[in-house]
């Protein structure tokens with residue numbers, strides 16, 4: 749379903765004025781419906797790899813293949829089907845929501861962008877999946893809790909019927925009891941929707957609970 753072939757990336761180090769390797773020949777494969785965990789120490793490049801796989805950051809070399817199509821160099825217009833089918837759940841879900849828009853309007857936005865059916869029933873069904881009340885639709889992002897905003901970002905992703913979720917430490921900002929609820933929710937959704945996951949976490953117990961297999965990253969390499 750998603751394959752990275754020898755993906756490499758450098759960042760500029762402003763203090764030394766030099767480039768340094770953040771991803772070095774990273775290759776991985778995620779099959780349809782499979783949950784793959786990605787672990788590794790802080791700063792080893794996991795979030796960068798997630799953003800490169802999502803085509804949010806360009807690669808320096810290597811290829812990203814989604815469902816047999818090479819998406820590495822596709823234009824934003826050509827990427828539209830990919831943008832619908834591969835969704836991102838971040839450790840900072842509030843960044844998905846415009847602080848000036850009510851949450852209902854923010855949830856509708858992607859449906860309009862992707863020309864998908866948009867109705868109150870569809871939005872309320874997505875909210876029910878993540879166990880949230882429709883009353884939240886009338887609020888602004890600062891008027892909900894951290895756990896609720898993460899549930900809303902999951903609902904936002906689910907509305908697009910993705911085939912793959914890339915989750916970057918999705919519960920690291922939440923307290924333990926809310927973490928457990930969100931993990932359980934994600935596990936149930938994955939089973940129901942038969943989605944694939946790339947699940948990034950530094951927590952081995954979380955990866956063991958959520959994933960079929962795990963990869964390890966160290967200093968920009970998948971080992």
Ligand SMILES: Nc1ncnc2c1ncn2[C@@H]1O[C@H](COP(=O)(O)OP(=O)(O)OP(=O)(O)O)[C@@H](O)[C@H]1O
Pocket residue numbers: 759760761770788789790791792793794795796797950
């Ligand atoms: N835009 C950027 N420009 C330059 N360096 C960056 C940039 N983003 C991240 N880095 C650096 O690249 C390295 C990898 O960062 P990245 O966020 O991918 O690691 P990570 O494994 O996800 O870390 P964590 O587990 O702490 O989130 C780090 O040294 C980080 O400081």
